Amino acid sequence: MLIRRVPDPGWSDVTPNAQYVRRREFIRAAAVPLVAGVAGCLGLASDAEAQGGLAKLAFKRSALSATDESLTPYGDVTTYNNFFEFGTDKDSPSRFASSLRPRPWTVTIDGAVKKGGQFAIDDLIKPYQLEERVYRLRCVEGWSMVIPWIGIPLGDIVRKAEPTPQARFVEFITLNDPEQMPGVRRRSLDWPYVEGLRLDEALHPLAILAVGLYGEVLPNQNGAPLRLVVPWKYGFKSIKSIVRIRLVEKQPVGSWERSQPSEYGFYSNVNPEVDHPRWTQARERRIGEFFKRKTLMFNGYADQVGSLYTGLDLRKNY
Ligand SMILES: Nc1nc2c(c(=O)[nH]1)N[C@H]1C(S)=C(S)[C@@H](COP(=O)(O)O)O[C@H]1N2
Numbered sequence: 001m002l003i004r005r006v007p008d009p010g011w012s013d014v015t016p017n018a019q020y021v022r023r024r025e026f027i028r029a030a031a032v033p034l035v036a037g038v039a040g041c042l043g044l045a046s047d048a049e050a051q052g053g054l055a056k057l058a059f060k061r062s063a064l065s066a067t068d069e070s071l072t073p074y075g076d077v078t079t080y081n082n083f084f085e086f087g088t089d090k091d092s093p094s095r096f097a098s099s100l101r102p103r104p105w106t107v108t109i110d111g112a113v114k115k116g117g118q119f120a121i122d123d124l125i126k127p128y129q130l131e132e133r134v135y136r137l138r139c140v141e142g143w144s145m146v147i148p149w150i151g152i153p154l155g156d157i158v159r160k161a162e163p164t165p166q167a168r169f170v171e172f173i174t175l176n177d178p179e180q181m182p183g184v185r186r187r188s189l190d191w192p193y194v195e196g197l198r199l200d201e202a203l204h205p206l207a208i209l210a211v212g213l214y215g216e217v218l219p220n221q222n223g224a225p226l227r228l229v230v231p232w233k234y235g236f237k238s239i240k241s242i243v244r245i246r247l248v249e250k251q252p253v254g255s256w257e258r259s260q261p262s263e264y265g266f267y268s269n270v271n272p273e274v275d276h277p278r279w280t281q282a283r284e285r286r287i288g289e290f291f292k293r294k295t296l297m298f299n300g301y302a303d304q305v306g307s308l309y310t311g312l313d314l315r316k317n318y
């Protein structure tokens with residue numbers, strides 16, 4: 001069991017990132033007294049200096065966090081990215097995503113729902129208390145990170161729209177605007193970027209819509225202003241800069257499945273036992289670490305999500 005329950009310390013203050021990182025370290029160190037200044041010696045201040053200077057968010061810490069692992073530094077989380085709408089190199093998103101305009105931003109919720117509509121991003125999020133969820137993100141390419149996301153349960157948004165009995169899947173669609181996204185002028189994928197979940201996966205409490213990370217609003221390169229985070233699936237399922245959430249009857253075809261169906265399936269659960277056709281999925285490199293580590297079933301969330309897949313052949317349904 002990799003997820004340890006921690007007591008909820010309640011609403012966080014709106015804290016500068018330096019204190020924020022120190023407090024996290026403190027919580028992780030549990031009983032070890034932490035004197036002022038020690039954090040700097042441990043190199044935590046350099047993390048803090050790398051903050052984006054973006055708006056701070058008020059949030060409460062969630063018990064559904066992987067609190068037993070070190071956070072990937074902010075600088076890596078925000079410069080080593082996949083966001084093909086801004087190019088295919090790892091540093092393309094951080095170099096070019098400044099042209100994305102995350103406000104004003106409208107999200108359409110439609111399809112098999114009673115209460116759909118078009119919502120300004122801030123109105124959509126306002127009714128909910130933001131939560132911090134520290135999750136492992138594991139890319140199908142074989143690297144991983146640990147990121148303190150800020151968001152709300154996806155299930156809250158889906159339930160509020162009141163899905164009709166026809167709704168069996170949720171389809172997510174990214175903005176497709178060549179003015180803001182230079183990468184969509186090239187056919188590296190079929191635009192717009194699309195992803196999908198089964199309805200019960202979307203309603204699982206671990207699935208969130210993120211609006212921030214490290215206590216701040218999402219940097220553009222991480223999918224501002226709204227992106228999905230599904231921690232037990234490969235990173236590509238966690239679609240960025242969402243403009244539409246559609247409840248549908250038929251299983252959606254995601255962009256990666258469309259581009260290469262033999263390599264990327266609908267489920268895309270992190271599974272060390274099922275290799276990608278061109279490489280093993282048994283191990284991964286945590287960004288910032290030298291040695292590879294074993295990839296865990298469902299990315300370490302097997303206790304929480306395993307029951308969603310009882311009776312499903314995970315080799316056929318990759
Ligand atoms: N719209 C969109 N969403 C996307 C992608 C993309 O290219 N476009 N890349 C995916 C992949 S492959 C990964 S691994 C994660 C990376 O998220 P991060 O850059 O915030 O770590 O975003 C996913 N979401």
Ligand SMILES: [Mo]
Nearest residue numbers: 139140235236
């Ligand atoms: Mo990925």
